[in-house]
Amino acid sequence: MRVLVVEDDEMIREGIVEYLSEFGYSVVEASDGEAAINQFDESTHLVILDIQIPFKNGLEVLKEIREKSNLPVLILTAFSDETYKIDAFTNLADGYIEKPFSLSLLKVRVDALIQKYYGTHDYFEYRGAEVDFKRYTARLNGKLVDMNPKELEILKFLIENEGYALTREQILNHVWKGTDDVPYDRVIDVYIKELRKKLQLNCITTIRNVGYRLERR
Template identity: 75%
Template sequence: MKILVVEDDQMIREGISEYLQEFGYSVIEAGDGKEALEKFNNDMDLVILDIQIPYINGLDVLKEIRKKSELPILILTAFSDEEYKIDAFTNLADGYIEKPFSLPVLKVQIDSLIKKYSGTKEKFEYNNTEVNFTSYTAKLNGKDIDMNAKELEILKYLLENEGQALTRSQIIDNVWKETDEIPFDRVIDVYIKELRKKLELDCIVTIRNVGYKLERR
C-alpha cells in the first residue's frame, strides 16, 4: 500500500513515515504543496495532508488531487483550525486528525479509510491489466481475457486486503460460499497461477509458509 505523507515539519513527517513502514506501508514524503503534486500519482492508496504547508497550501493540493482522483485523503490540522476543517470537508476530504496526535490512532484511521475505500472498488488497473468486478470482465493490453469467476473473486479479495499476507484458508473462507463445494487449500495455488499467467500480475506475491498478498510496486 502506498501512502503520500505531505508535511513541512521534517520531524513529524519522518516520524509518520518510519512508523507506517514498520507495518509494511510504502511511504512517499513531500515537504510542501508543490512537491506533493509533483509526486502524486494514481497508484497511491491514501494521502496524509497537512493544511499549512509552503508554496501551495493543503486545501489547494486537496482540490487539485480531487480533479483526478477519489482516493482517501486524511487532513492533518491544528486544534483551532475550524474554518480549515470546514473547507477541507467541502472539498471532499475523508477525515482529519488534530495535532498533536497519536501514531497508533493515526494508523487506525488510515487502515479504516483504506479498507472502506478498497471495499467499494469495482475496478482494478495494474500496468496493462484492467478488471471490472461488476461485469466479471478482464482485459490485457486492451484485449478481452477469458476468466473464471472464482479467479476474479480471489483477486478482488486480495485487492480489498492489499498489502496483507493472506493464508489459503482465509481466501477460501472469504471467497467460497456455504453452498459451494469447499476445495483443498492447494487449489488456491492453481487459481493464483492462472491469475498471474492470464493477466500478467506480478503484484501477487507468494509469502512462504503463509500464502499470498497483493502488493503493487
C-alpha cells in the same frame, strides 16, 4: 497500500513515514504543496495532508486532488479554528487530526479509511504484485502491467475463495454470468497462465482434474 504523506515539518513527516512503513504501508513523502502534486498519481491509495505547507497550502492541494480522484484524504492541522475544518470538508476531506497527535491514533484512522474505501477484496498484494480491483490496475515491482479485465475478475474470484479449489465451470459461471458468449472451459487455463506470467503468481496452484486454488504462502 501506497500512502502519500505531505508535511513540511521534517520530524513529523519522517515519524509518520517510519511508523506506517513498519505496518506494511508503502509510503511516499512530500514537504510542500508542489511536491505533493508531483508525487500524486493513480497508484496513490490515501493522502495524509498537512494544511500549512509551502508553495501551495493543503486546501489548494486537496482541490487539485479532487479534480482527479475521490481517494481518501486525511487532513493534519494545528488549527482549532472551525473555518479551516469547514473548508477542508467542503473540499471533500475524509477527516482531520489536530496536532499534536499520536502515531497509533493516526494509524487507526488510516486503517479505517483504507478498509472503508478498499475493503477486504478490493486490493490484493502478494510479493511484488499489487492489484487494485476498483481501478482495474495492476503492478509488478512497482511497474504497471497491462491486464485483461477478465484476468482480474478471475483473480478476484480466486481471492474471494482463497484456500478452496474452484472448478473451471465455477469460474466461468461467475465471471461470465449473464452473458451469452460463455467460452469453452479450457479458456480458463489460458487466463490462469497469463495471470501467473504477468504477475508472477505462484500462489495459484492447479488442482488436477478439478481446477485451481489460490493460497498465499
